[in-house]
Amino acid sequence: MKNKKSVRHDGYNKTVCFYFQVHQPYRLSKCNVFEVGNKDDYFEGPATFENKAIFEKVARKCYLPTNALMLELLEKHPEFRVSYSFSGVFLDQCLQFGELGKEVLDSFKKIIATGQAEVLCETYYHSLSWLYSKKEFAEQIIKQKKLIYKLFKKKPTVFRNTELIYSSEIAEFIREMGFKGILAEGWDHYLEWKSPYFVYNPEKVDLHPADRKIARQMAVNKAPKKPACRQGRDIALLLKCYKLSDDIAFRFSNRTWSEWPLTTDKYAAWLDAIMGDTINLFMDYETFGEHQWEDTGIFEFMRHLPEALLRRNIGFKTPSETIKAYKPVGRVHVPYLMSWADMERDLSAWVSNPMQESALRRIFELEPTVHQSASKMTKKKAEELENTWRRLQTSDHFYYMCTKYWNDGDVHAYFSCYESPYDAYITYMNTLNDFEQKLIKI
Amino acid sequence: MRVLMYGWEFPPIQSGGLGVACQGIVEGLLSHNHAVFLVLPKTTPAMQMYSPDSFKVLSAGESGGIVEIEHVATGLYSPYATSNDAYWENLKKLLKEEPNTIYSQNMLEEVYRYAAKAAVHARHIPHDIIHTHDWLTTEAGIQAKKISGQPHIMHVHATEFDRSGDTPNQAVYDLEKRGMEHADRVIAVSEYTKKMLMKYYGIKEWKIDVVHNAVQPNLPTGRQAFSTYHKSHHINPTDKVVLFLGRMTMQKGPDYFLKMAKKVLDHMKRVKFVMAGDGDMMDQIIRLSIDLGIERNVLFSGFLKGDEISRAYAEADLYVMPSVSEPFGLTPLEAIKQGTPVLISKQSGISEVIRNALRVDFWDIDEMANKVIAALRYPDLHRTLRERSKEELDKMSWQKQAGEITKVYQKAINK
Numbered sequence: 127m128k129n130k131k132s133v134r135h136d137g138y139n140k141t142v143c144f145y146f147q148v149h150q151p152y153r154l155s156k157c158n159v160f161e162v163g164n165k166d167d168y169f170e171g172p173a174t175f176e177n178k179a180i181f182e183k184v185a186r187k188c189y190l191p192t193n194a195l196m197l198e199l200l201e202k203h204p205e206f207r208v209s210y211s212f213s214g215v216f217l218d219q220c221l222q223f224g225e226l227g228k229e230v231l232d233s234f235k236k237i238i239a240t241g242q243a244e245v246l247c248e249t250y251y252h253s254l255s256w257l258y259s260k261k262e263f264a265e266q267i268i269k270q271k272k273l274i275y276k277l278f279k280k281k282p283t284v285f286r287n288t289e290l291i292y293s294s295e296i297a298e299f300i301r302e303m304g305f306k307g308i309l310a311e312g313w314d315h316y317l318e319w320k321s322p323y324f325v326y327n328p329e330k331v332d333l334h335p336a337d338r339k340i341a342r343q344m345a346v347n348k349a350p351k352k353p354a355c356r357q358g359r360d361i362a363l364l365l366k367c368y369k370l371s372d373d374i375a376f377r378f379s380n381r382t383w384s385e386w387p388l389t390t391d392k393y394a395a396w397l398d399a400i401m402g403d404t405i406n407l408f409m410d411y412e413t414f415g416e417h418q419w420e421d422t423g424i425f426e427f428m429r430h431l432p433e434a435l436l437r438r439n440i441g442f443k444t445p446s447e448t449i450k451a452y453k454p455v456g457r458v459h460v461p462y463l464m465s466w467a468d469m470e471r472d473l474s475a476w477v478s479n480p481m482q483e484s485a486l487r488r489i490f491e492l493e494p495t496v497h498q499s500a501s502k503m504t505k506k507k508a509e510e511l512e513n514t515w516r517r518l519q520t521s522d523h524f525y526y527m528c529t530k531y532w533n534d535g536d537v538h539a540y541f542s543c544y545e546s547p548y549d550a551y552i553t554y555m556n557t558l559n560d561f562e563q564k565l566i567k568i
Numbered sequence: 569m570r571v572l573m574y575g576w577e578f579p580p581i582q583s584g585g586l587g588v589a590c591q592g593i594v595e596g597l598l599s600h601n602h603a604v605f606l607v608l609p610k611t612t613p614a615m616q617m618y619s620p621d622s623f624k625v626l627s628a629g630e631s632g633g634i635v636e637i638e639h640v641a642t643g644l645y646s647p648y649a650t651s652n653d654a655y656w657e658n659l660k661k662l663l664k665e666e667p668n669t670i671y672s673q674n675m676l677e678e679v680y681r682y683a684a685k686a687a688v689h690a691r692h693i694p695h696d697i698i699h700t701h702d703w704l705t706t707e708a709g710i711q712a713k714k715i716s717g718q719p720h721i722m723h724v725h726a727t728e729f730d731r732s733g734d735t736p737n738q739a740v741y742d743l744e745k746r747g748m749e750h751a752d753r754v755i756a757v758s759e760y761t762k763k764m765l766m767k768y769y770g771i772k773e774w775k776i777d778v779v780h781n782a783v784q785p786n787l788p789t790g791r792q793a794f795s796t797y798h799k800s801h802h803i804n805p806t807d808k809v810v811l812f813l814g815r816m817t818m819q820k821g822p823d824y825f826l827k828m829a830k831k832v833l834d835h836m837k838r839v840k841f842v843m844a845g846d847g848d849m850m851d852q853i854i855r856l857s858i859d860l861g862i863e864r865n866v867l868f869s870g871f872l873k874g875d876e877i878s879r880a881y882a883e884a885d886l887y888v889m890p891s892v893s894e895p896f897g898l899t900p901l902e903a904i905k906q907g908t909p910v911l912i913s914k915q916s917g918i919s920e921v922i923r924n925a926l927r928v929d930f931w932d933i934d935e936m937a938n939k940v941i942a943a944l945r946y947p948d949l950h951r952t953l954r955e956r957s958k959e960e961l962d963k964m965s966w967q968k969q970a971g972e973i974t975k976v977y978q979k980a981i982n983k
Contacts, residue, residue, distance in 0.1 A: 159938045529952060548939075
């Protein structure tokens with residue numbers, strides 16, 4: 127069989143697959159009830175957390191220095207590979223925030239242009255749309271795909287959902303949309319005896335016929351002509367190695383961690399000891415310089431990692447290359463929704479109290495009204511309206527309303543631009559009320 | 569340990585939070601098997617009967633502690649009224665009731681006279697530690713320590729700056745400062761208070777421990793039981809009720825409450841603002857409600873007691889504590905206990921304790937009104953606040969806090 131390639135055709139013992147999440151939400155401007163009805167700009171951010179200021183801060187601490195490092199590594203080691211998923215709202219901010227935004231975007235373009243970096247696809251607005259509207263979910267994927275093409279001239283074929291939210295059903299939908307691969311958390315709970323160090327296929331599940339129809343209608347990649355072929359084509363599943371990923375993303379600077387300090391040699395030895403094809407290291411890009419500050423040595427760690435791994439005959443692959451290189455070893459079934467967040471790996475960070483539930487319900491209930499209103503407007507105005515509605519869907523808004531960290535008094539787990547989840551909710555609902563009033567007037 | 573404690577108010581004789589806190593502390597200490605000898609200015613037969621077996625928080629088996637209560641009469645009457653005029657007013661009343669009174673005509677002298685009388689107990693009551701509360705009793709602690717030589721803990725529930733703002737009574741300030749300087753250790757009811765003790769009294773940080781107050785989990789909660797409330801106050805059953813409950817004094821911010829009410833009413837019509845409590849600003853507050861043109865939506869219920877308090881909390885849709893300066897602030901916990909969400913000023917100790925509350929700066933009327941409206945308008949906000957704050961409250965107990973107090977005792981004894 128011609129497509130049954132030798133697994134170790136490239137001579138490596140195994141390969142590492144890096145994927146970095148790059149996202150910045152449009153945090154809401156303060157909106158009190160007295161402003162409802164005449165609020166102008168929703169998305170400048172709270173006074174002390176202006177979106178522009180945060181973007182600039184993260185650009186200086188993380189994006190620019192990390193991109194410079196990645197570019198250096200990609201040039202020095204032709205074997206090195208990375209992949210990125212940018213949220214559409216992050217790219218929007220690059221385009222919006224002047225010279226610095228342009229500089230950040232250009233440096234990403236340079237990385238992508240090396241041909242050693244892959245761009246993945248996600249929902250443009252980093253949203254939870256899958257939970258509420260399959261059509262909206264698909265539309266945001268299409269919009270994201272267009273943006274990626276416009277900026278990077280790339281057509282993504284691998285998908286990762288917001289916060290790695292995943293289930294077998296999502297995988298099936300994404301498969302129907304024409305993607306070749308999808309990412310998920312390698313959570314022991316459902317993996318059981320299976321190892322995350324191999325490529326899998328998702329368990330086949332049935333979609334609701336209406337959902338399947340949406341997925342097919344809105345497919346991003348051309349489907350094979352014969353339906354039988356389409357049915358047969360499988361999608362590959364890449365699982366995050368959360369222990370090794372979190373060693374870098376969370377534990378790297380933790381001095382109470384028994385393995386601190388983490389050196390490249392020690393880390394490379396851990397990877398060396400692993401039995402498997404691929405080690406999928408997925409993390410937020412802000413790990414470099416923002417979550418782990420420069421003085422923790424994170425940049426130096428990364429600078430020496432590729433050569434340390436190559437010395438041990440561990441190579442690198444992008445998600446697409448990984449999928450191409452390794453034959454899936456089995457099927458994995460995730461019958462419920464899972465994410466990469468917290469110890470629970472569930473959706474409780476975004477949907478676990480009545481405030482979050484009502485806010486999410488309200489924003490998605492507006493879907494028909496928004497489209498109806500948009501149909502009466504000029505194209506530009508309609509886009510603006512839809513854009514506003516969709517920016518209000520960004521998952522971060524609902525994360526800020528989460529009371530579970532708040533209750534435990536665990537302030538460290540509570541990254542927020544608000545003083546409390548209640549303030550987050552009040553600001554969101556006032557803004558939403560303003561938006562609804564404007565909708566009615568159209 | 570054997571604790572010689574000088575208290576002031578104690579239920580059922582009380583007018584504010586000090587009595588409630590004192591009771592919680594005593595009961596908590598008993599649950600840790602300490603023996604408490606409590607000296608109060610006034611006692612009732614019911615108090616004399618006060619035995620650990622009757623504690624609602626503890627089963628008889630758990631409470632190995634002993635409490636004894638003694639009283640020493642005085643013309644001083646309130647820990648909250650610190651002006652000489654207030655003392656004189658009270659004394660005039662007392663003179664009518666007890667013409668042959670022994671009380672001094674000067675407040676400060678009376679403090680010293682009371683202290684000397686109360687300290688006598690140090691002679692015949694065996695004790696390992698002396699525990700006093702606020703300015704009225706700390707002098708007794710100083711005197712008692714002179715007699716027995718045992719360490720003195722001063723528990724600060726409020727300072728003169730909280731009570732009187734910009735016009736503190738120098739004599740009271742001096743008493744507080746002297747108490748803290750003489751004490752072996754100082755317990756502050758919040759970080760907020762600790763900072764004030766360091767800033768305004770020059771007390772060293774190492775000397776101060778923060779022990780937050782708690783609430784007794786014993787009150788029955790019964791929203792249904794109070795269904796006549798709206799009727800009896802002529803409130804339409806569908807009207808929303810926002811409650812203020814506390815003394816009408818500068819410290820509690822009743823004027824900020826009214827200004828907020830005005831903003832809310834400009835936006836939302838069917839809201840009633842209930843103001844429960846009495847105090848020196850009462851006339852001014854009534855006038856302000858008229859000046860603002862909102863008198864039809866503001867109801868004054870006067871000073872409430874016992875069941876009426878629980879009822880007021882239970883019937884409200886939101887409890888607001890807009891205090892200008894609140895060392896701790898127990899009332900929000902009482903409101904939460906009755907299932908009512910709270911909005912509290914950031915200038916309070918309680919905002920260190922309760923995370924599931926709406927919080928504002930007391931002077932930020934716009935933001936206060938914004939949050940009140942949100943709490944009344946968004947049922948899911950109301951529900952989340954109610955549920956989460958109740959969960960938080962259930963984790964608190966005087967027993968836990970008394971454990972912290974015990975640690976302070978140990979520090980003082982082992983110094």
